[in-house]
Amino acid sequence: MFGTGHWAREVHGAALAAHPEVEFAGVWGRNPAKASSLAQVFGVRAFDEVGALLAEVDAVAFALPPDVQASLALQAARAGKHLLLDKPLALTVADADAVVAEVEARGLASVIFFTHRYQPTTTEALAKAIDTGGWHGGQAISFGSIYGEGSPYAESVWRQQHGGLWDIGPHALSLLIPVLGPVTSVVAVSGPRQTTHVTSTHAGGAVSTMALTLDSAPLASRAETTLHGESGWVTLPKFDGDAVGSLSRAISQLIEAVPTGRHPLDVRFGRDVVAILAAAEASALTGARVDVS
Template sequence: MGLRFGLLGTGYWARETQGAALAAHPEVELVGVWGRDPAKAADLAGHLGSRPYDDVDALIADVDAVAIALPPNVQGDLALRAARAGRHLLLDKPVSLGLDVADELVAEVESRGLASVVFFTNRFSDNVNEFLRTATSEGGWHGARATLFASIFQPGNPYGASPWRREKGGLWDVGPHLLSVVLPVLGPVEEVTALNGPRDSVHLLTRHRDGAVGSFSVTLDAAPEAGAFAIDLYGEPGWRSVPGGDRSAAEAFGVAIDRLLTQAKGDLGDPCDLRFGRDVVAVLVAAEESARSGRTVHVAEATGSDPVTSG
């Protein structure tokens, strides 16, 4: 019998990425599926050959680990409930919409010796990780430049109906992907300056601990002809373009499962664990505060908290 998993969430991502990978993994037993809509939970559980649960705490009680495919304002509370029950965590990015929940999650996981992985999709492709290892060993980087312009609100896009993406925009949805490949090379962010722009874009400058500077632009509502996904490093070695991942999302999630299993067997620690996920949230909170206040925000001073949700 493999590690017993519960899947929380019933949307497109839960079905096509997390659920597909969990159901196919040879070292996982997908015990059940829970969702905020019981009918959708029943449908997805049937599709995956698993069992629907009406009570999320009952599912948490029956498993060793949870995979969560829910909006970040919902994910945080459920992840805390699972961690307090002693369950390992495989979370989506961002782990929460504020530092209060992110800090609580880190404290719970570390105090209980639990495994944790946050799924930054491209960080689970070998070509991206090899690029980051090489770039880090080279050193001498002065900064990064990136444009992540998506256009998800066009007809037929599976993510366009997501209320949290409409509210929080590209900063919180694609921003984590950007930070997940920049932070390992440039190091921790100390301060952020951000501006809001046309089509719900956010433009930010990041100053990193060793003096490097990042310049980033993100949106989910770009003009269809203006889509772009490019991340470049520059410095003494010249210019380097960060590659896209060489795995599909479901294949990458299978690697994330592998890395959680390794930790669950006693080898705790992962480059994309909850502490790293928390540090990404801290940068996003600082950027949001900067755009709102019109001033530079030191990441250590960011105080954002998760909004109250209605379920």
């Protein structure tokens, strides 16, 4: 495992340590003292060097900021390691493309942990929606409030810099794209409290909207994703909070994907999400519609 923060300790480490098909080999972190402390929690080895850890494992789990993740994921892929990644894959399309190219060249398996997508109730609801068809659009509202006292993410520098668009936008897209299809263009505007409002046009003509922030007024906090179409309105299940259970299922699916190197939520899908977010970020700066490529 790469990473030593709250998410690494409470979710990634816990899921890896408990998974019956995983031998948890060790931890590497940018802060050696934190890596040593976390390794002791799980009874594994702390590695001082990335290369030393890569030499001992078949796969790597990442719990790092996306820009750091992208660089290390490329290094791990070059070493022939399968990848269990967090979202977003990267903060630039170029970095995402580099990881995709290396994974494809080596036939590696990869899975990105879009938390909701490994929750059974969400999986069932999406499958039913896809089977039903006839959807005209969707709406995702995700107003988080993570900067309050006691929040484990209050000091997250990358979240402060890139906001809800990059942190929770991937979750919304992971729910909308399977039903409405690929995004071809976006228009985005910025609002109060670091809110980004994104209108996306999908390949089949459907239109979706996302309203995203990590700095909501506490009383305005809300999370909801809805679809609308010929069958009326459907509200997708909210996340039940069992992140460890979701990650455990993601680990199992990574193992299952090893023979083929393919998964619906692999680095290819992750790259497409990064492209949408980058286009939305560009649109919010200019007010112009931006094509997604």
